[in-house]
Amino acid sequence: MNVSVIGAGSWGTAVANLLAEKGYHVKLWARDGQLAKDINRLHHNPRYLKDIQLENEVEAVNHLTEALKFTDVIIFAVPSHAMREIVKSVKEALKSDPLIVSLTKGLETDTMMRMSEVISQVMPAQSGKVGVLSGPNHAEEVSLHVPSATVISSRRPRTATRLQEMFMTPYFRVYTNTDIIGVELGAAIKNVIAIAAGISDGLGYGDNTKASLMTRGLTEMTRLGVAAGAKDSTFAGLSGVGDLIATCTSQHSRNRAVGERLAKGASPAEITRETRMIAEGINTCAGINELAKKYKVEMPISRAVYEVIYKSKNPYECVQELMGRGATDELDMLS
Amino acid sequence: MNVSVIGAGSWGTAVANLLAEKGYHVKLWARDGQLAKDINRLHHNPRYLKDIQLENEVEAVNHLTEALKFTDVIIFAVPSHAMREIVKSVKEALKSDPLIVSLTKGLETDTMMRMSEVISQVMPAQSGKVGVLSGPNHAEEVSLHVPSATVISSRRPRTATRLQEMFMTPYFRVYTNTDIIGVELGAAIKNVIAIAAGISDGLGYGDNTKASLMTRGLTEMTRLGVAAGAKDSTFAGLSGVGDLIATCTSQHSRNRAVGERLAKGASPAEITRETRMIAEGINTCAGINELAKKYKVEMPISRAVYEVIYKSKNPYECVQELMGRGATDELDMLS
Numbered sequence: 001m002n003v004s005v006i007g008a009g010s011w012g013t014a015v016a017n018l019l020a021e022k023g024y025h026v027k028l029w030a031r032d033g034q035l036a037k038d039i040n041r042l043h044h045n046p047r048y049l050k051d052i053q054l055e056n057e058v059e060a061v062n063h064l065t066e067a068l069k070f071t072d073v074i075i076f077a078v079p080s081h082a083m084r085e086i087v088k089s090v091k092e093a094l095k096s097d098p099l100i101v102s103l104t105k106g107l108e109t110d111t112m113m114r115m116s117e118v119i120s121q122v123m124p125a126q127s128g129k130v131g132v133l134s135g136p137n138h139a140e141e142v143s144l145h146v147p148s149a150t151v152i153s154s155r156r157p158r159t160a161t162r163l164q165e166m167f168m169t170p171y172f173r174v175y176t177n178t179d180i181i182g183v184e185l186g187a188a189i190k191n192v193i194a195i196a197a198g199i200s201d202g203l204g205y206g207d208n209t210k211a212s213l214m215t216r217g218l219t220e221m222t223r224l225g226v227a228a229g230a231k232d233s234t235f236a237g238l239s240g241v242g243d244l245i246a247t248c249t250s251q252h253s254r255n256r257a258v259g260e261r262l263a264k265g266a267s268p269a270e271i272t273r274e275t276r277m278i279a280e281g282i283n284t285c286a287g288i289n290e291l292a293k294k295y296k297v298e299m300p301i302s303r304a305v306y307e308v309i310y311k312s313k314n315p316y317e318c319v320q321e322l323m324g325r326g327a328t329d330e331l332d333m334l335s
Numbered sequence: 336m337n338v339s340v341i342g343a344g345s346w347g348t349a350v351a352n353l354l355a356e357k358g359y360h361v362k363l364w365a366r367d368g369q370l371a372k373d374i375n376r377l378h379h380n381p382r383y384l385k386d387i388q389l390e391n392e393v394e395a396v397n398h399l400t401e402a403l404k405f406t407d408v409i410i411f412a413v414p415s416h417a418m419r420e421i422v423k424s425v426k427e428a429l430k431s432d433p434l435i436v437s438l439t440k441g442l443e444t445d446t447m448m449r450m451s452e453v454i455s456q457v458m459p460a461q462s463g464k465v466g467v468l469s470g471p472n473h474a475e476e477v478s479l480h481v482p483s484a485t486v487i488s489s490r491r492p493r494t495a496t497r498l499q500e501m502f503m504t505p506y507f508r509v510y511t512n513t514d515i516i517g518v519e520l521g522a523a524i525k526n527v528i529a530i531a532a533g534i535s536d537g538l539g540y541g542d543n544t545k546a547s548l549m550t551r552g553l554t555e556m557t558r559l560g561v562a563a564g565a566k567d568s569t570f571a572g573l574s575g576v577g578d579l580i581a582t583c584t585s586q587h588s589r590n591r592a593v594g595e596r597l598a599k600g601a602s603p604a605e606i607t608r609e610t611r612m613i614a615e616g617i618n619t620c621a622g623i624n625e626l627a628k629k630y631k632v633e634m635p636i637s638r639a640v641y642e643v644i645y646k647s648k649n650p651y652e653c654v655q656e657l658m659g660r661g662a663t664d665e666l667d668m669l670s
Contacts, residue, residue: 173659
């Protein structure tokens, strides 16, 4: 089987290598031609996951036509803001009828669409063949064969089980879940909550504070998801709370690190300038804020993150306000 | 109002001090007469939370009759294995008709009863007045006024709201929840999952592994809870996943530390001998294992912890087995 991984960031590189280990022929498309050459010359990606020796079956390419030749499965691993344009280019270059997987966690800013919706809109013929892979999966750890679990989701159960088989390894345990709305919304919103968790860390608060924020964050994530047609149980799973935990508690998390820097007084513009990798939560919080309005659900933590990033609100005041809301019943929040 | 806190461990001491700050007259009962004397002489607890200066309104006592004189609220903060005997003694010494709160997280080993059940069985006249307080609340942080959130639960809503008012402070945010079964089972089971998380840490696994174990742990906790009559949403709340996160990710957690030592080859007997504080998960995993049988639900992580502690099973093999279970659908697990 031939696989095309579109995007040679850390997660795209890790997934390309995992599939190559399993015997797939993998074309790894890099936007930057020099990076593609370097990967083929060095057999590692000199920019991301530098210490990982890549399998011979991973071939980096810079041209989409080359990446897509004879492809059976296309895996998108690009930033959310670039998704639509790249999917359009892929569609033009495509000559086969592949399965499609999105690894991207975020929403399209203007349309508030999930990534699988963007893909299905641009490539309607593939819409039953689109899956998303999401879970507590730091690329740095998966590439080192650290035991991890994840979720593959597709509207069509048959697509999910085919992809499950494709990604499963002894160290990478893949569960199926047909609730693609819940899987994608959880993946997007957890980046926003991770910024809040990072703010809590940056302000010097404790494990209690962060666990409380994460839990209330899970509550608002679930509330929005259910309003948007997802199942609440998905948010209690690997792509929901699992990814939330991994992202909020890990040193590997870019979004958590963004929150920590915001708490210490850095501006969003400075942070974006200095970070080579995309912290998806910065863009996502605007879209989530719009979705919360659309579905008329309260999302105080996501709203606070939005105000810190786009309205220069003081992070310390935000945490104080979140902790000072009126006394309520815990389960009220879910209705 | 007069409050009697029964048990001068770290959480009992922290809660006694929080209530004294709010103007309650607090009697803090210590089993050890010397400790009671030292607390009154030093105005801090020389054994737990040593750096916290206690309010003048906290008076340590060694006799139950003295602790219970004119009491309006009794707060139990004793290890689960000691609960029944202490409640019996309290009942004999009691002359008033107080509210009762349990801070204890665990099950009675022989009967598999929750703490509020033990209290209600011994003191049936108080059964409508029993509440439990549970959430992501490390005593070390609450005593330093680190912002924290928690849940107060009682079968009777009026009891819950009275206790909510009593415990709420600007830094300690209290939600009510009437699902006492879910609150107490979550509190008990999270200690078992924390041992599993500690095992993962001790074996050198990563953030992905731990987040996956915690999520699957939440799934089995929810499954048992629902079978026992709890609401699934309680486990997605502060006393469920919130406390699970705080316990599994914190350096303060005794249960996580037990798992780490087990992974490094220490025997349960050694660990118990060396630890002055009780790691409730060691006892609880036996009770949970029995409950899982009774309700016929699968709890592979709790079972693995039980086997490591009571059957000398190799921790490394357990993690391998947990990761190697058959490919399934994520939501299957919940039904």
